[in-house]
Amino acid sequence: MDKEEFLSEDILTGKIYDRTVIKKLLSYVLRYKASGLLSIFMVLITTVLFLLGPYLFGYAIDHGINKGDKALIYRTALAILGIETLRLILVVVQSYNIQAIGQKVMLDVRMELFSHVQSLPVSFFDKNPVGRVVTRLTNDIAAIGELFSAGVIVVIGDIFIIIGIFVAMVMLNWKLAIITISVFPIIVVIALWFGKHMKNSFREIRRKLARINAYLNENITGMKVIQLFNREKKNYSKFDEINDDYLKEQVKYIRYFAVFQPAINLVSALAIGLVLWYGAVRYMHGFLTLGVLVAFLAYIHDLFDPIRDIVEKYNIFQGAMASSERVFGLMKEPSEVDYIIPNPGKELSRRDFKGEIEFQNIWFAYNGSDYVLRDISFHIGPGQSVALVGVTGSGKTSIASVLTRLYEIQKGAILLDQIDIRKIEKVGLRYVVGLVSQDVFLFSGTLRDNITLFNPLSDSKILGTIESLGLMPFIDRMPKGLDMEVAERGANLSVGERQFISLSRIILYDPQVIILDEATSSMDPISEVLIQHAIQKVTQGRTSIFIAHRLSTILHCDKIIVLSKGEKVEEGSHEELLRLGGLYSQLYKVYMKEELIGHA
Ligand SMILES: Nc1ncnc2c1ncn2[C@@H]1O[C@H](COP(=O)(O)OP(=O)(O)O)[C@@H](O)[C@H]1O
Ligand SMILES: [Mg+2]
Incomplete structure (x- = not known):
């Protein structure tokens, strides 16, 4: 993507006063109505106390010094001390209070935004760089926080002071x-x-x-x-x-x-x-009395500080408004669509699915009408295994993506047990259809966390499953077994080990339909044999879709579907397709060569 475009997007463009943004911001603040009102009330009080100062100076001069009234001077001095002390205490409480509101608002906005980001479709993340989304959740929200810490309330106080000083001045002279x-x-x-x-x-x-x-x-x-x-x-x-x-x-x-x-x-x-x-x-x-003159001069002295303060804070406010606009803009990004069936009577439990899949004339494009799947139809019976074959870019992964509804198709219908998958809640669909993705994403955490995805499963359950599939060698070679720390994005693991984790995830997840997207690509032969063996066990009796370029996986599938440039070009068993002498037989020859070289 164009870098300048990305950067310029972050330039401040916001207006200082934007009704909808302010309204939305207020809706968060209003959750803390009591503290907010208390803040405003305290600002009013501190302003009044502040304004009393110069007035009392003048008073002490005119009525104390000029008339030689010592007692009055004492009393005024004490009053000034008392008032200032009270004012400063209020300022402390007030500043604590408003910052606390600010922090709470930030927390609310951040949680709401995070939850919204989680609901966004995968296609959103194709188009928006990670950095931008992270900036919304961090810097932009911090900028909103500055509204409070740098002080909307302080500025409101400033305005009160300016007005108050004018009123006092006019009243004095x-x-x-x-x-x-x-x-x-x-x-x-x-x-x-x-x-x-x-x-x-x-x-x-x-x-x-x-x-x-x-x-x-x-x-x-x-x-x-x-x-x-x-x-x-x-x-x-x-x-x-x-x-x-x-x-x-x-x-x-x-x-x-x-x-x-x-x-x-x-x-x-x-x-x-x-x-x-x-x-x-x-x-x-x-x-004019001397006292009035002194009081007046003191007011003038106090008048310019708030003016300067307002001008200096203007930028912070504008920044905060611009950030708010961007944050709320992201909140308006449409969430994933999830049409849910007007319930057809009985609740569907995932055990009710047999795992029959049918693609009916599927057309799918990531962008506009650049179709990467064109009029694809096929049927997979419950428990059957199917291999998707085709060169890189022919649309194999895309089939997996639309079947799990990471992306929505444009035309046609995909049926799971005769039900249109658009009518199955995504959560439910993804319990039934499991995908071992081409690129394995690992989180920082232990091996256990990565296998269970932070679900609380007992070690005996995890190890038992792994053992039964003959995958223990993977665990054995990790320094601390399940407690091994996985580095960010799995930097400290080999390709085979990552695939092992990815496969273990799906096994424990236990879906009816399993899609394996190039699960054994670029793996060392020993890992591959182990994984291959486990895959065979896992897919037994389940509907399974293999996307693989290893011959060994394809051979024992019930059916092979050959894709080219997003279209289905051939379908049949290994023998049938070889006899056909089309694309598959060509690919097969290439595979054969590769296998010979690979295992020489
Ligand atoms: N997220 C995406 N956004 C846009 N285009 C994509 C995306 N993913 C894949 N494509 C394009 O879709 C086509 C099919 O890709 P894919 O299904 O990944 O092929 P395969 O898995 O067979 O290698 C390719 O032309 C690829 O460039
Ligand atoms: Mg692919």
Whole structure:
């Protein structure tokens, strides 16, 4: 996929105010209504307490100092101390409370998203890189969390403070208030200019960071190839370039930031100067008390911090909104369709299935109308074994995929015991039809975990089954038996050992129908003999579909279906097909040669 496209997808495009996103976010917050209301209430209280400070200064000056009332000065000083202490306690509780809400919301969103991701069809994962989905679940949700930690509530508090200070100013002296307000156009211009530049720079930073992540991801996953082909130096310098790019953008951002704060302070000084000048004149003429002037100056001092705070947090909010939009976007991805039969009377238990399979004129494409299966029909009786034969890309794996409904067919119908599989719940279908996939996926955990897929099965049950199929040699050669630690993606296991695990999974899962997709390909001869033998035992009496290029597996099948370019070209027993002298007999000759060479 186009890398730039992948990266640009992560650029912030969100609006700061998007009704549907906010509504959805609120729906999560509302689950914690009580804590939320408490937060808002506490913000209101702390704002009021905060505003009381300057007022009390003025009061102490006018009524205490000027009138020589010592007791009043003491009392005011104590009151200021008490109020500030109370305010700080509330701030602590408030900050704890809001962050806790934030964490809970993050947990909820993450769980819901994970559950949704689990419900997405396999085709979704074909089209979306793992990294992107992981980013939604981690970084994007963390960005939503920042809404809370960096403080929606703090910003709401900031707004309250600004409004409160204005009200207090107007009440104290409206003329001085007008003088203060006169510097606001300058503030607006500065805020808009810096806001715009910081926003762009912030976006670039995010984009460049995404690039670093993507590059690292690819490099670390592909380290083996990089080292084998001596790409280290080249990749190092490429990384240097990307990294440097990021650094430059960061420095740019820091520069804006560094200038922005003093710029606001300068305007604040201007306002203080103006008020001091005009206020002092008014004071000297006796129109104003000293206390009011001092209180006013203190309010101006407090007025600019919240303004700066809001501008600085704008980016965080925008980032959070963009992340929310992406997270909710992923939540809207349609889940796998599962039409369930209007129940035909009796509950189907998996034991009720005999394992008869019929493909009726199946057409299937992964994308649009690029059909990889074309008008395929065949019938497999209960307990029969069938081999699918054809060159790579002829559609064998695709048949397994549509039969297990990892993908949905476009035309035709697949019947299991005469029931259209679209009418069988997927969970049920997958109990009946088991697939040993071509690529074995292993999880980090013990061998036991990988065989049981973390189901609680007793060791005696596991070992008993493995023993009965003659597969004990695989366990015996593992250093700690079932307790052996399997590395991420099974890096510490051979191909044969992985196939052994994959086969053991299905045996313990015990389905009526087994599909084995190239279960013995590229295996050493000893492992192959063991696995082959076990497969024969397991498939006895079950409907089984072998996708194999080993002759030995094909020979004893009841029927062979030959595919070419998504079409069924031949069907019959080994002898019949050989007599036919078509594609199968050609493939057979090639196989024969391969077998001769392979076992020479
Ligand atoms: N997930 C997928 N998305 C798109 N095309 C696919 C996918 N898997 C397989 N194909 C294509 O479908 C065709 C049949 O593939 P497949 O069924 O895997 O063949 P086989 O198992 O016989 O080698 C091939 O052309 C392959 O490129
Ligand atoms: Mg295949």
